[in-house]
Amino acid sequence: MSPPYSEACPSVKNILLLDSDGKRVAVKYFSDDWPTNAAKEAFERVVFTKTQKTNARTEAEIAMFENYIVVYKFVQDLHFFVTGGDDENELILATVLTAFFDSVGALLRGNVDKREALENLDLILLCIDEIVDGGIILETDPNVIAGKVASNSIDSNAPLSEQTLTQAFATAREHFTRSLLK
Amino acid sequence: MAQPLVKKDDDRDDEAEYSPFLGIEKGAVLQEARVFNDPQLDARRCSQVITKLLYLLNQGDTFTKIEATEVFFAVTKLFQSRDLGLRRMVYLIIKELSPSSDEVIIVTSSLMKDMNSKTDMYRANAIRVLCRITDGTLLTQIERYLKQAIVDKNPVVASAALVSGIHLLQTNPEIVKRWSNEVQEAVQSRAPLVQFHALALLHQIRQNDRLAVSKLVTSLMRGTVRSPLAQCLLIRYTSQVIWESGNNTQSGDRPFYDFLESCLRHKSEMVIFEAARAITELNGVTSRELTPAITVLQLFLSSSKPVLRFAAVRTLNKVAMKHPMAITNCNIDMESLISDQNRSIATLAITTLLKTGNESSVDRLMKQITNFMSDIADEFKIVVVEAIRSLCLKFPLKYRSLMNFLSNILREEGGFDYKKAIVDSIVILIRDIPDAKESGLLHLCEFIEDCEFTYLSTQILHFLGVEGPKTSDPSKYIRYIYNRVHLENATVRASAVSTLAKFGAAVDELKPRIFVLLRRCVFDSDDEVRDRATLYQNTLGGDGSVVETDKDVKDFLFGSFDVPLVNLETSLKNYEPSEEPFDINAVPRESSAPVELTEAETEYAVNVVKHIFDKHVVFQYNCTNTIPEQLLEDVIVIVDASEAEEFSEVFSKPLRSLPYDSPRQTFVAFEKPEGLATVGKFSNILKFIVKEVDPSTGEAEEDSVEDEYQLEDLDVVAADYILKVGVSNFRNAWESLGDDFERVDEYGLGPRESLAEAVNAVINLLGMQPCEGTEVVPPNSRSHTCLLSGVYIGNIKVLVRLSFGLDGPKDVAMKLAVRSEDESVSDAIHEIVGSG
Incomplete structure (x- = not known):
């Protein structure tokens, strides 16, 4: 037994x-x-269709399908989901959802929609990577997670000489083009 | 990414559809990945290309082996760059590409360098990547660094090493177990998540050492646990310790209960819930122990957070199955949840109320549920229907309102599974509550007037045929049944014809009317319908031919079918049309599952199927030749029946040839005393002629050698003579058999692994059909009753009631009560158990 x-x-x-x-x-x-x-796609389809009509915009919502517990929250045109087994403590899953939802919000500076998410897909993927490793919860504090993901500066230990003039020039040009496009 | 990855199409004005990955193509991205090889790396550009690759993988695109290898080798070049952001992306894509072991070597040194870097982020991520892609041999090389990392002062590094340890424990347990000291140190860490990861790993390392787990739990209860997640783990481990320490409740307080109870006052809801759930699942929990847990769950029921309400109501729903009285205090909160926006919560609330409600609240509850049913999905409706079914069986006096409810929802829209659940429920209520029969049958009749599911129509027609004739006015059902013959497809029409015949056979005054109807069916367009109509006219004597005796007719129409359908199917397939009619008595009454007579992976694989007939037993030996260089001929099994005195061999059918890897059969038939469950032991030798085969041409050589091969012995046991035939209502069947030939005795089964194991062993020994799901032993039970049914040789019905109880920690005692239509059969069952 x-x-x-x-x-x-x-x-x-x-x-x-x-x-x-x-x-x-x-x-x-x-x-x-x-x-x-x-x-995977079939699972996503079921999860999406069975939750799309619910209002999960102020509080995280929860549902059970096929012996899985799914917690979810929506903002704009984005739907966030975290899935666990049917034996799992629902509140632990909800904590992971909050970690994901809030850290993405912080990384996208409150501008949370599909377009912004796709344009910063690297940040989203790193964010997931910092929350869960192989199914085990790695970190749940949204500020810590966002902090780890956003530390995208040049390695402080790298000698200055490694930042070539070309690189510096490229960065400057990029900033310039962006300001022109606005 | 500041810049869109793909140039925006100028003509597009549909802003909403814009995506930076619009029109992305794998081939083009793989081309772009060449920038990884540039002597002057552009970190930003490289990051963007990696993101594109990850996007493709994320969308379900796959890389061929060659593509993945090329990308992987190119990516390894990027370790030259010192750009932190790029390095993060490099770590990510290496994990996604999951390189093979010969490729891993290329990045090992780069990753090991990062593992020893001064930058914490490098160390943490390099550990995670390396542990993900490494194999055992590499692991011993980096073990030293990992042990250091576990106690690293940076919590991110320590967590990375600990979590990697949890994963590696699955593949390389002996290495990870050597890290206990470091892991133990990390359990004391001041960083909350390090403590959580360390505790999880330490427990997994020690989980097979009960004493060590118990010590770990005790010491942590006294110490400080900083993270709610770690506290949840501690609660889980504590309930495991409590569970393993067995039932000490009689002798006073349960050890560690106080700890669980104190967690109900923790500041984190996650911990409070974990503790409450743990208490409700304690083995043999008392109502005093339950109360504080129920109280906190009740508070959660009115929380503003749906997740909390769901978690609480789901747990209370489980409690209601075992301790319905314990949660009656929550009923008012539950009732308000019926209108919860979240339909999962509402359904759980309703089914909980149905379990805990009393007789007086049924009507009010049904009114609330009626409003609720219209706006939930079928899957929830099925749960509600099942709960209502059990409520009705609990309060049979309330059948009227519950039956009305079921018939109302039967008329509404719904899919097959939902309708089937309703029909099944009505059928069960009709069987178990005699007063409900007439109204229930009429509800079913109305349903088949407009039913789109063939399966349900035929099921109901069959049921009507059995139950309808026994009602006060059987004639009122005829109209509904005959309507089917006009309006439905051939399957339903055939089924309706059979049902009509049953009414004709059972109710004499209806017979003439039934004849008229059957005669009309003879002109049906479908063969099966016409055949059945003709057959039943003859059986009932409608066309003036010889009328069979009344008993024969009823046996034919209502009797149980005592030949297994699979055997009948096989026999029918083997029947070749000839002058000789198909003989149903030649279908084996029972065939055993194949019994292996050889070890796995021997030269010749043989198993045997025992076919049981009234006067004979036939052994069917399924033989497979597993040697490509051999052809076997004249294969026969020589059976020595010296330990089976009452059997005499009458016939054997050798196998002409047995080529490599194509299973064929040889048969041996024995005669035995008619109608008796004769038992015996048979030893078997496989005899054959071997010819060498040239594997290249497949041709057999002329030379041949005689050879034989010893097989395992084979037993014919009493259980072989018992047919697994279930009964739908065990109690009725038991009562109607009476106690004339009841035999009761008690047996000690000695120490057993578990109650469930003992129950299974007896079921297998008897070879009978478990009824009403009683073969399943609920976890933690101290006693269990199992109901079995079967038909013994000579067509004698047998029912068995087994009562098991734990006698001491492991010893299982069993009371065996047998009822049958024959004294000797009841005794025979006891003999099987006595000698088994």
Whole structure:
């Protein structure tokens, strides 16, 4: 006989960020429950259609499908989901969702929509990477997560000489072009 | 990324559809990846290309082996850059590409350098990447650094090493176990998440050492746990320790309960909930222990956060199954949740109320549910229907309002699974509550008037045929049944014809009317419908031919079918049309599952299927030749029945040839005393002629050698003579068999692994059909009752009631009560158990 309930470490099965049509913005699966891309897409479709009509904009919402617990929250045209097993403590999953939702909000400086998310996809992917590692929760504080992701400066230990003139020039040109486009 | 990755199309004015990855193509991105090889690296550009690659992978695109290898090698060049942002992306893509072990070597030295870097971010990420892609041999090289990292003063580095340790423990346990000292030190860390990761790893390292886990738990309870996640872990480990220490509740307070209870006052909701859930799941929890946990869950029910409400109501729903009285205080909060926006919460609230409600609240509850049903999905409706079914069985006096509710929702829109759940529920209520029968049958009749599901129509027609004739006015059902013959597809029409025949056979005054109807069916366009109509006319004596005796007719129409359908199917397939009619008595009454007579992976693989007939037993040996260089001929099994005295061999059918890897059968038939469950032991030798085969041409040589091969012994046991036949209502069947031939005795089964294991062993020994799901033993039970049913050789019905109890820590005691239609059969069942 097995002990009364899961004695294992809390675990996250996937983190999904979909748009308002249910299409992928960024997803990360940590479990083998969905071995193929088709299985993953099918799961995303079910999760999306069964939650799309709910109002998950002020408080995180929760639902159960096919023996998975899914917590979710929407903003603009973005749908955030975190999935766990049906034995998982719902509030732990909700904490992970908050970590994801709030750190993305901080990284996109409050401008949270699909376009902004795609233009900063590198930040979103790094953000997921800092929250969960192979299903195990790595960090839950949104400020710490955003801080780790945003530290994109040049390595302070690198000698100045390695920043070539070309690189500096390229950066300057980029800034200039951007200001012209505005 | 400041710049769009793909140039915006000037003609596009549909701003909403804009995406930086619009029109992205794998081939083009792979071309772009050549910038990784530039002597002067442009870090920003490289980051953008990596993002594009990751985007493709994220969208489900895949790289071929060659493409992945090329990208991987190019990416390794990027370690030259000191750009932090680029390095982060490099780590990310290496993990996504999951390089093979011979490729890993290329990045090992770069990653090891990063592991020893002064930059914390490098160290943490290099550890995570390296541990993800490494294998055992490399791990011993970096072990020293990992041990250091575990106690690194930077929490991000320590967590990276600890989490990697948790993953590596699955593949390289012996190495990770050597890190215990460092991990133990990390458990004392002041950084909350380091403590969480260290605790998780330490527990996994020690989980098989109960004493060590118990010590770990005790010491942490006294110390400081800084992170709510670590506190949740501690609660999980504590309940494991409590569970393993067994039931000491009689002797006073449960060890560690106070700790769980104190966690109910923790400042983090996550911890409070974890503790409350742990208490409700304690083995044999008392109502005094439950109360504080229920109180905090009740508070959660009125929280503004849906997640909290869901978690609480889901836990209380589980509690309601075992301790419905414990949560009656929450009923008012539950009722207000019926209107919750979140339909999962509402459904859980309703089903909880249905479990805890009392008889007087049923009507009010049903009114609330009716409003609720219209706006939830089918999957939730099924849950509600099942809860209502059990409520009705609990309060049979309330059947009227519950049956009305079921018939109302049966008329509404819904998919197959939902409708089936309703029909199943009505059928169960009709069977178990006699007063509900007439109204229930009429509801079903109305449903089939407008039912789009063939399966449900035929199921209901069959059920009507059995139950309808026994009602006070069977004639009122005829109209509904005959309507089917006009309005439905062939399957339903055929089924309706059979149902009509049943009414004709069971109710004499209806017979003439049924004949008229059956005669009309003979002109149906479908073969099966016409055949059935003709058959039943003859059976009932409608066309003036010889009328079979009344008993024969009823046996034919209502009797149970005592030949397994799979056996009938096989026999029918093997029947070749000839003058000789198909003989249903030649279908084996029972066939065993194949019994292996050889070890796995031997030269010749043989298993046997035992076919049981009234006077005979036939062994079907399924033989496979696993040697490509051999052809076997004249294969036969020589059976020695000296330990099976009452059996005599009557026939054997050798196998002409047995080529490599194509299974074929040889048969041996024995005669045995008719109608008796004769048992015996048979030893078997496989005899054959071997010819060498040239594997290249597949041609066999002329020379041949006789050879034989010893097989395992084979037993024919009493269980082989029992047919697994279930009954729908065990209690009724048990009562109607009566106690004339009841035999009761008690047995000690000795120490057993668990109650469930003991129950399974007895079920397998008897080879009977478990009824009403009683083969499942709920976890933590101290006693269990299992109901079995079967048909013994000679077509004798047997029912068995097994009561198991734990006697001491492991010893299982069992009371066996048998009822059957024959004294000797009841005794035979006891003999099987006594000798088994």
